[in-house]
Amino acid sequence: MPAVAPKAELFGLGTALVAVAGGLLFAVAILVWWLFFSRAPWSERFIVLAAMVVAMFAIAPLTDISLQNGLMGRMLYVYAFPPTLGLAVVIWAIASRGVAPGPRRLAGVAAILIGCGVWTLARTDGLFWGLPQLAWRWTPTAEDRLLAQTRTDAPIPPTPVPVESATPAASAAPAMPVPVAPPTTTPVETPAVSTTREPEVARVEWAGFRGSDRDGAVRGLRINTDWSVSPPVEMWRRPVGPGWSSFAVSGDLFYTQEQRGEEEMVTCYKVSTGEPVWRHSDPVRFWESNGGAGPRGTPTIHSGRVFALGATGVLNALDARTGAVVWSRNAATDNARTLPGWGFTSSPIVIGDVVIVATSGTMSGYDVATGAPRWTGPKQLESYSSPHRVTIDGVPQVILLSGSGAVAVAPATGAVLWQHDWPDGGTTIVYPAAISRTDVLINTASAMGGMGMRRLHVARAAATVPTASGWTVEERWTSNGLKPYFNDYVIHKGYAFGFDGYIVSSINLEDGKRNWKGGRYGNGQMILLADQDLLLVLSEEGWC
Secondary structure, three states: OOOOOOOOEEOOEEHHHHHHHHHHHHHHHHHHHHHHHOOOOHHHHHHHHHHHHHHHHHHHHHOOHHHHHHHHHOHHHHHHHHHHHHHHHHHHHHHOOOOOHHHHHHHHHHHHHHHHHHHHHEEEEEEEOOEEEEEEOOOOOHHHHHHHHHHOOOOOOOOOOOOOOOOOOOOOOOOOOOOOOOOEEEEOOOOOOOOOOOOOOOOEEEOOOOOOOOOOEEOOOOOOOOOOOOOOOOOOOOOOOOOOOOOEEEOOEEEEEEEEOOEEEEEEEEOOOOOEEEEEEEOOOOEEOOOEEOOOOOOEEEOOEEEEEOOOOEEEEEEOOOOOEEEEEEHHHHHOOOOOOOOOOOOOEEEOOEEEEEEOOEEEEEEOOOOOEEEEOOOOOOEOOOOEEEEEOOEEEEEEEEOOEEEEEOOOOOOEEEEEEOOOOOOEOOOOEEOOOOEEEEEEEEOOEEEEEEEEEEEEOOOOOOOOOOEEEEEEEEEOOOOOOOOOOEEEOOEEEEEEOOEEEEEEOOOOOEEEEEEEOOOOEEEEEHHHOEEEEEOOOOOO
16 A cells, blocks of 8 residues: 555555554454364464464564564564464465375464564664665665765874863852763864865854744745756765754854764764764764664754753763863753653753753753753653743743643743643654744644644733742643644744644644645655745655
8 A cells, every 4th residue: 555555544544554554454354264264173273373472472582673672662563463474374374275284284383484584584774654664684774884984984183172161160060971981072084175264153044953943934035936947956965874863053064963883973064065074972872763873852053052962861062163072961860861762852952041951851951151950840751842942921931842741941940830731642742832922832642643732821820810830821722633743833924834644734823723734745844934935845755
């Protein structure tokens, strides 16, 4: 089905997931037929069933770690049982009719071992449209190829003397170097033909995750939309290490995060040429089967520094011009949070003299200059969302979505201002959005996808309506017309635009009713060009 109709939907599901579910359904049907409707002797039926169970569990430790860990440890059983094991049993049952019982049963066990054993030859490089990206186990990964290429690059010159770190205040807790092995920052050698000068931090065009206002909108810019006449032209191309980071841009420099072998990196490149400028390395590595290796957050640029949170909790403040370490901490240790299944994914945000990050549902603030901890917020259920700055009823605050719902704190102190529980929700990935002076849009998700959006009216309580927090939160509406999951949404002229599953959708902010829905892009992303009333959509496959 995915090959014939890759972008179709059945019962609200993409054909990739329908194919997986259908394969499991037919595999169960084969098993039911074999046990209750086949004419094989009962002893043979139980022998085959026992052989299938034993083979699956015996083969599992021999498979690649990516299969063992995929789909939270269920990938081998979900994908191996229907296409190979079920097929092997059916072929054996048909081909061995009339064969003597002894050889027949031996052939059955052999078929089952082959049906399971083929998976010892494979690995997965992650999930795409819900399906594993299978490859032969012995072939090099994209990261392997990158590392092989960089080993043949020109040698990196000696590390320069780092910029002097800010001295912590006497009363502040000292910043911890993380991890045990020391981080390194190295300038990257530029080709001999290059005439570029030492980079300088200039204006900030895109401060970090989803832009300076974290709303996914670009203002003051228009593009040519007739790409048949004036198509985009590729300026340069450069391989980078794996990761889920996007980019922060300042002048001719842009910053991202990537993994290279056992080194997690914050890297700086030139916008004009793609040439590497510097790399900061921490000797840590995060990997999980579905999403692969590498950091999950995006760097933030502020006042000549780059702030980045790694997938294992390493929080770095780096000089934006040279990459030298200003300070470094382990936010996971500071917040006593264990590493979640998908890693720490928060992108830092700077408000005043505090840089704020979230580690799996717990926000914390650090002194921008020294890295000294300033506050730790309430511990919420697991979350992969990032803190978001809003002003509600004239009061600046930071909101974080989690499996518990939404919580807002004061940026300077971490004091809780208000909370809203959404108890039916699961792990949250997406952002909140302020849509008026007093109203906020939030969402929640489940293990199977987005569940919907909710508009909240938040205000300081009147003297006649005392509350414990001094704030009131009222639900305006809840809608399933827009259900973002792995992607955010944008707000424009009274509407929200985003992904409802794999399909772009729009809802009216007044009542939450769907305005329109259409266009399948997978788990894509979008940017709003506000001056042009234009959505620039990037599909999961990479086309725009």
